[in-house]
Amino acid sequence: MTKDYLTGFLPDLDEFREKTIQFHKGELSVAEYKKFSGGFGSYAQRGGQKHMLRLRMAGGRLTKERLKFIAESCGKYEIGRLKMTTCQSIQLHDLEAGQLCDLMKEAWQAGMISRGGGGDFPRNVMATPLSGLQKEEYFNVMPYAVAAGEYLMGFIKTVKFPRKLKVCFSSHPENETHATFRDLGFVAGPNHTFDVYAAGGLGIKPSLGICVAKNISPDKILYYIKAMVETFVTYGNYENRARSRTRFMAEALGEDGFRQAYLKKLEEIFALHTGKAAMDSKSDEALELSEYMDLEEYKEAVRPVTKQEVPIKSHILSDERIFPQRQEGLYAVFYQPAGGILTPDQAIRLYHLIKPMEEVEIRLTPKEGLYVVNCSAAQAQVILSATKDSAQTLFETSVACIGASVCQVGIGDSQALLNACIKRVRQEGFASGVLPKIHISGCPSSCGTHQIGKIGFRGGIRQTPEGPRPAFAIFTGGCPIQGREVLADMGKLILAEDIPEFLTELGRMVEEEGMLYEEWTEKYPEKLNELIERYAG
Incomplete structure (x- = not known):
């Protein structure tokens, strides 16, 4: 870690420990504890007896060293389960209160700071998971995501935000990180520059982002992040939490008004840090990436691997879970357990698989899966064979948040629903693509990104003659x-x-037409609507 945030954060654990003790003594309410603990990346689970810890890792880079720590901690702390999230982080679940502080401290020392992993803080910075490895991408955005993640942690103890701030980087039009509709998104272009989008997001009153700049030099990203921080602090709603996310600034100011407000802050920041104004000012904050950190060092940390191996001629390398990287002879292997839930045994198995593999690491995806990257052909076959419990069809890669059985604010049990759907659909033997990937959120917060799925579900309650019953919109x-x-x-x-x-029934209707879902729903939208009406009653 370039900045010594660890030294500044470690003393905070004393207060966290004390608040956790107070919560379990009944001296703090669930809401009071949640407001405090979120800033440490930790929340009490439903029922208040167990806890979760969210580990931030910029760009979803789960290095071998980080995975080793997680695997060892599973045994040491008897961790019940691990959850891969749509923000490219990992949540450790079912923790005892007495374990929490020790585990948190050890995670921080292992390079996985949880500070700001929840609450009103800058969250984990996201990046296209295969950036630097993907053949079709515009350029490698991973070093910039790592740099942004380092920079944003500096605000955790210095700036009071109205609400959380999510920043991400996209290297490919697939837009896996939702860069065009996040609080702040950097979208790579073919000329090795970024377009910048701001004030977007999912959840209550979702909104697409507003393009505030085009063709900016990647070396200037910290200026644009700083401008967003200052715009948010100036115009964000501190009075009404339901309207405190960045997208409500755009609603209050209007699209043009927000863009002008942001660009004014940006102009002031450039003036303060460049030219004569910078010479006259006393600002010692470094915003040039070259001043802030050794970017070449970070590029080296995620360097394209140069090892090469002649691919083994095998049908296995044509498997849909294996992806050739841009580096000749190297492969990424996709792995997704149902609902993004990793058991401790699976995590330990993954570590021992990649431990002897030179330069192999894991990249978490924004869809609750992972890639094992930088594999030779032989290594890819080993990983593929050892992860046969992965999702086997597009539908089985569906996304689901942790759900109401664990989450304090959840309404619907997302994981239970997904597991029931996978079990039922498997009985039909549909080809991959007959049903789409579905996205399930337990509440309006859209942690399961239900608002961008071909089909999404959001937890709720439906009134019936027998009384209220669990339902999903x-x-x-x-x-x-x-x-x-x-x-x-x-x-x-x-x-x-x-x-x-x-x-x-939907899968049968699609299969009968000899189509995949995407083609079918475009041709027969009325049939989908009729089916929904019938089940919605």
Whole structure:
């Protein structure tokens, strides 16, 4: 870590320990504790007896050293499960209160700072997971995400934000990180520059981002981040938490008004740090990336691997979970357990698999999966064979938040629903693509990104003659792809118990036409609507 944040953060653990003791003594309410503990990347789980810890890692880079720490901690602290998130972080679940501070301290010392992992702080910085390795990308954005992550941690103890701030980088039009509709997104272009989008986001009143700058030099990203911080602090809503995210600034100021406010802050920051104004000022904050850190060192840390091996001629290398990297002879292997839930045994197995493999690491995806990257052909086959419990179809890669059985604010049990749907759909043997990837969130917060799925579900309650029953509102037609972004509107509620059969019937309808879902829904949108109406009752 370039900056010595660890020294500044470690003393905070004394207060965290004391607050946790007070919470378990009943001296702090759930809401009071949540407001404090979120700033440490930790929340009490539903029921208040167990805890989770969210580890931030910029760009989702789960290095061998980090995975070793997690694998060893699973045994040492009897961790119940691990959850890969849509923000490219890992959550450690089912922790005892007495374990929490020690585990947190050790994680920080291992390079995984949880500070600011929740609460009103800059969150984990995201990046296209295969950046630097993907053949079709514009350029490698991973070093810039790492630099941004380092820089943003400097605000955790110095700036009071109205709410959380999510920053991300995209290197490819697939837009996996949702860079065109985050609080602040840097979108790579073919001329090795970024377009900058701001004030977007999912959740309550979702919004696409506003383009505030085009063709900026990657070396200037910290100026643009600083401008967003100052705009948020100046115009963000500190009075009403329901309207405190950055997208509500754009609503209050108007698109042009927000853009002008942001660009004014940007102009002031450039003036303060460049030219005569900089010479006359006393600002000692470094915003040039070359001044802030050794960028070449960070490029080296995620360097393209030069080892080469002649690919083994095997049908295995044509498997849909293996992706040739831009580096000749190297491969990435995709792995996704259902719902992004890793068991301790799976995490330990992954570590021992990659431990002897030179320069191999893991990249977490924004869709709750992971890639094992920089594998030779032989290594890729080993990883593929050892991860047969991975999702086998597009539908089985579906996204689900941790859900109401664990989350304090959850309404619907997202994981239970996804598992029930996968179990039912597997009985039909549909080809991959007959059903799309679905996105399930337990509440309106959209942690399962239900608003950008071809099909999304959001937890709720439906009134029936027998009384209120668990249900999920359906969302259809969402799309995150750059230039084709669509945020889906909420549809009707379907009872949770009926959704597996709804999806099964949908799959049969698609299969009967000899199509895949994407083609079918474009040709027969009325059939989808009729099916929804029938199940929504």
